[in-house]
Amino acid sequence: MKFSADWIASPEALERTVKLPSFRQAVALVNRIADLAEAENHHPDLAISYRTVTIRWTTHSAGGVTARDEELAAKTDELIDVAT
Amino acid sequence: MKFSADWIASPEALERTVKLPSFRQAVALVNRIADLAEAENHHPDLAISYRTVTIRWTTHSAGGVTARDEELAAKTDELIDVAT
Numbered sequence: 001m002k003f004s005a006d007w008i009a010s011p012e013a014l015e016r017t018v019k020l021p022s023f024r025q026a027v028a029l030v031n032r033i034a035d036l037a038e039a040e041n042h043h044p045d046l047a048i049s050y051r052t053v054t055i056r057w058t059t060h061s062a063g064g065v066t067a068r069d070e071e072l073a074a075k076t077d078e079l080i081d082v083a084t
Numbered sequence: 085m086k087f088s089a090d091w092i093a094s095p096e097a098l099e100r101t102v103k104l105p106s107f108r109q110a111v112a113l114v115n116r117i118a119d120l121a122e123a124e125n126h127h128p129d130l131a132i133s134y135r136t137v138t139i140r141w142t143t144h145s146a147g148g149v150t151a152r153d154e155e156l157a158a159k160t161d162e163l164i165d166v167a168t
Contacts, residue, residue, distance in 0.1 A: 023118070023121065023122065023127050024118075024122065027114070027115065027118040030111075030114070030132075031111065031115070034107070034108075034111040034132075037107065038107065038108065043107055043134050045131070045132070045133045046131065046132040046133075047129070047130065047131040047132075048114070048118075048129070048130040048131075049129045049130075050127050
């Protein structure tokens, strides 16, 4: 499973920004990603600016992007597909 | 009701960063602030980085901090007091 082309990939992080129909839906998406993060014990940086959510996957202990981040970026895509 | 000294106040925004005991509790605090934002129809920027939550109140239409932001910063303090 490969993450989508909607991610900005750098050696440091995978980052995706999504605009939802409402603030409520933005918060709901963050909650679904938080559930995934807890289940996987790997936690992205998350930001909400009104209807816009930014998700940033990186592995601090590795100093950059790992296969785990790529896998969880792809799982995040699935959550976004359901939400939008 | 005055917001606490934990806010970094600039003409542009009021910003406060809080470290919670866990990621779950950080997400829970964001949800409580989101409920406040919806009830007040005024929405801060919110960021979660593992156990750390950053809240930023500003009024985009006014180009900076208004009395409304100060009022909601004080209400955010109350939510943080309950959460920590």
